[in-house]
Amino acid sequence: MSFRPVTTATINGRRWRIGYGFPGKTKGKVDDGSSDEGLKKIVVLTARCKRSRCLEEVIAHEILHAMAPNLSEDFCTEFGETFDRVLRKMRPADEV
Secondary structure, eight states: OOEEEEEEEEEEEEEEEEEEOOOOOETTTTSEEEEEEEEEEEEEEEEHHTTTTTHHHHHHHHHHHHTTSOOHHEEEEEEEHHHHHHHHHSSSSGGG
16 A cells, blocks of 8 residues: 655654555554654554544654654553543534
8 A cells, every 4th residue: 555645744853744554564463553764754544544533543643753752652552542532522522
């Protein structure tokens, strides 16, 4: 699956491309997203996140990895989940 860029963001003073595609696998399981420091690219798995609530969680998780690559996977996961939960609670009921 090819990468389809959607937008860009400046992270740590560098321009990153963010879009949909196949982010890869970890321990045989397809990832929801990935960030590549060398390519300055964040990839979100199209099939799982394009139309679901997990988009905000995955984007927050991967941007955090891009900003601070030394942070643990568990820390980034907890941050992404918390960010998504708070956003859903803050939105009016008709937007959820």
